[in-house]
Amino acid sequence: MAGVRTKTRGKSASRRPRRRANNTVSRDELLVDGNDFHFRKFVHDSLAFAARLTAVRDGYARLIGVSGPQYTIIISIAHLTEKGPVTVSDIASHLHLSGSFVTNECKKLTEFGLISKSENDQDRRRVNLEITDDGWERLDKLSGLQSQVNDVHFGNLTRDDFDRVREIMPRLVASTDRALSLLRHIGDVRVDES
Numbered sequence: 001m002a003g004v005r006t007k008t009r010g011k012s013a014s015r016r017p018r019r020r021a022n023n024t025v026s027r028d029e030l031l032v033d034g035n036d037f038h039f040r041k042f043v044h045d046s047l048a049f050a051a052r053l054t055a056v057r058d059g060y061a062r063l064i065g066v067s068g069p070q071y072t073i074i075i076s077i078a079h080l081t082e083k084g085p086v087t088v089s090d091i092a093s094h095l096h097l098s099g100s101f102v103t104n105e106c107k108k109l110t111e112f113g114l115i116s117k118s119e120n121d122q123d124r125r126r127v128n129l130e131i132t133d134d135g136w137e138r139l140d141k142l143s144g145l146q147s148q149v150n151d152v153h154f155g156n157l158t159r160d161d162f163d164r165v166r167e168i169m170p171r172l173v174a175s176t177d178r179a180l181s182l183l184r185h186i187g188d189v190r191v192d193e194s
Contacts, residue, residue, distance in 0.1 A: 064138040070105050077129050085128040
């Protein structure tokens with residue numbers, strides 16, 4: 001019959017009481033008026049930024065013929081070399097990665113002819129990592145593009161913003177490491193290092 005409504009089981013969507021998601025944090029410092037909305041927005045913006053940062057890094061990597069993590073390692077060797085010899089443990093510490101992961105990626109970079117290894121004068125069990133001429137050549141070709149892209153990428157930051165963010169970031173990395181440790185312990189979760 002046209003125009004006759006039939007009864008439906010349960011409440012209609014418009015009549016259901018609205019549920020509110022539970023807060024995902026309990027610290028007062030992270031709540032605004034007892035609500036975690038702004039915290040969640042911060043997390044989601046951080047995820048969006050991290051995804052885009054990774055995509056930019058992977059773009060640089062493709063341009064010099066390596067993977068994203070390999071690019072991060074070779075560019076870190078380039079910058080850390082300014083302070084003296086660089087070892088696998090230096091890179092692992094600098095990038096917050098495991099020594100075994102860095103060792104495996106350095107092996108590939110050595111096979112590609114982009115880095116070389118030499119004996120460490122202080123500890124013969126360790127090796128110094130150096131960028132080869134081919135590695136420097138690839139990084140040099142990339143540097144002009146990097147400046148352009150990074151200037152745009154971080155163009156919204158003032159000097160004060162930059163100083164605050166770079167002071168806060170290491171603390172967030174350290175607390176995230178502790179959070180991952182807790183998550184692994186409670187939830188038996190594995191995390192990819194790339």
